[in-house]
Amino acid sequence: MKAVKITDGIYCLPVNLESYQLFEGMWPMPNGISINSYIVQGDKTAIIDLVEDTDGKPAELEAEIHSIPLDQKNIDYMIINHMEPDHTSWLPEFYRKNPQLQFYLTGKAAGLLKSFCGIEENVHIVKDGDTLDLGQGKVLSFHETPNIHWPETMMTFEQSSGTLFSCDAFGSYGKLERVFFDDRLSTEQHTFFSNEALRYYANIVASFSTFVTRGIEKLSALDIKVIAPSHGIVWRENPKQIIDSYARFAEYMNGPAEAEVTVIWSSMYGNTEKLVSNIVQGVRKEGLPVHVHRVPDEHVGILLASAWRSAGLILGMPTYEYEMFPPMAWVLDMFRRKKVLNKKVLRFGSAGWSGGAQRELDKLTEKLKWEFIDPIEWMGAPGEHELDLALSQGQALARQVKDFCSK
Numbered sequence: 001m002k003a004v005k006i007t008d009g010i011y012c013l014p015v016n017l018e019s020y021q022l023f024e025g026m027w028p029m030p031n032g033i034s035i036n037s038y039i040v041q042g043d044k045t046a047i048i049d050l051v052e053d054t055d056g057k058p059a060e061l062e063a064e065i066h067s068i069p070l071d072q073k074n075i076d077y078m079i080i081n082h083m084e085p086d087h088t089s090w091l092p093e094f095y096r097k098n099p100q101l102q103f104y105l106t107g108k109a110a111g112l113l114k115s116f117c118g119i120e121e122n123v124h125i126v127k128d129g130d131t132l133d134l135g136q137g138k139v140l141s142f143h144e145t146p147n148i149h150w151p152e153t154m155m156t157f158e159q160s161s162g163t164l165f166s167c168d169a170f171g172s173y174g175k176l177e178r179v180f181f182d183d184r185l186s187t188e189q190h191t192f193f194s195n196e197a198l199r200y201y202a203n204i205v206a207s208f209s210t211f212v213t214r215g216i217e218k219l220s221a222l223d224i225k226v227i228a229p230s231h232g233i234v235w236r237e238n239p240k241q242i243i244d245s246y247a248r249f250a251e252y253m254n255g256p257a258e259a260e261v262t263v264i265w266s267s268m269y270g271n272t273e274k275l276v277s278n279i280v281q282g283v284r285k286e287g288l289p290v291h292v293h294r295v296p297d298e299h300v301g302i303l304l305a306s307a308w309r310s311a312g313l314i315l316g317m318p319t320y321e322y323e324m325f326p327p328m329a330w331v332l333d334m335f336r337r338k339k340v341l342n343k344k345v346l347r348f349g350s351a352g353w354s355g356g357a358q359r360e361l362d363k364l365t366e367k368l369k370w371e372f373i374d375p376i377e378w379m380g381a382p383g384e385h386e387l388d389l390a391l392s393q394g395q396a397l398a399r400q401v402k403d404f405c406s407k
């Protein structure tokens with residue numbers, strides 16, 4: 001791939017990770033992801049963020065640098081917005097090839113640069129609002145945005161073009177191929193990147209939502225014309241769209257999220273499963289969109305996005321060894337970690353003799369501010385009573401969600 005020109009002297013250099021790889025060693029990326037570096041050229045040249053040292057990716061980035069055309073030995077400044085290894089694991093080798101490189105980063109990032117890369121020299125610690133003049137009108141300013149998503153994170157703003165190099169904020173999953181800018185996306189591709197942004201947010205950023213809200217507030221002081229994130233497309237026609245999406249995603253944590261219901265169910269022998277279609281029907285009676293996922297067939301990374309966006313959750317799981325069916329416990333523990341807060345919730349599930357799933361569910365979710373309606377729990381196979389309850393409680397939960405969302 002060639003470097004993509006954003007404006008005179010500013011280039012995006014995306015390198016794609018493939019769909020078979022797991023992001024953070026854990027999250028499925030059915031559509032891959034791009035890792036974006038950026039070049040800003042004045043009299044001096046800066047590179048903003050790098051790439052992961054995996055699978056031939058550094059060579060791809062080098063080829064993009066050469067395509068500008070630019071000799072990487074002529075890069076003067078390395079701006080490190082964030083030390084996470086998807087942007088920095090190639091840094092020691094890059095530095096070995098460019099020993100004159102000067103690093104610009106926050107104080108916290110300097111500590112991480114030492115511990116991750118063993119680099120202590122040529123380090124310039126920047127403070128909030130500091131600037132670096134590259135000449136020819138290109139001036140970078142640095143803005144600390146801690147915890148979006150690591151504690152050392154900052155964003156870099158190029159003042160003459162209004163380009164915000166926003167690091168992980170405003171990023172999305174999805175490879176970049178042929179289309180790099182929001183104004184070049186078809187309606188379908190727009191929907192694709194909106195969904196990929198939500199899933200990326202739910203997997204990577206969600207638990208830092210308070211910091212996202214704070215960061216967006218702080219950024220409102222800047223005259224942003226282009227959002228250039230470290231993953232996903234560059235927003236130059238309507239940067240407000242992705243800023244507003246992130247503001248909305250962050251607000252989902254406080255509730256209510258969207259007037260939708262996510263049903264996540266699991267079953268070993270089909271007794272819990274028998275209620276699913278009535279429950280879904282009950283929700284639909286109230287006219288709400290409903291998204292149905294089976295565990296463990298679907299990965300928690302996919303479920304997280306659906307649950308994060310929905311104001312209502314319906315969880316089906318049987319009892320297993322006096323607790324809940326273990327794959328559901330993994331999902332709920334992840335919801336706890338990712339702070340899936342403020343939901344209206346219904347639980348249903350079969351047990352054999354003692355029950356116990358509900359007890360574990362209560363414990364796992366005690367800090368999530370979930371409001372439960374009466375669960376449907378029964379021994380063995382469900383009868384007419386449980387099947388009727390599935391319909392009426394599905395509907396009752398949907399009504400609660402509608403009330404919640406209309407406030």
Ligand SMILES: Cc1cc2nc3c(=O)[nH]c(=O)nc-3n(C[C@H](O)[C@H](O)[C@H](O)COP(=O)(O)O)c2cc1C
Binds near residue numbers: 266268321
């Ligand atoms: C390995 C295993 C462990 C179980 N442990 C319990 C238990 O501790 N308490 C209980 O009430 N039922 C227990 N059960 C019974 C299931 O909860 C019961 O069979 C239920 O109907 C399964 O629902 P399903 O058909 O939706 O999988 C266990 C079943 C299995 C297979």
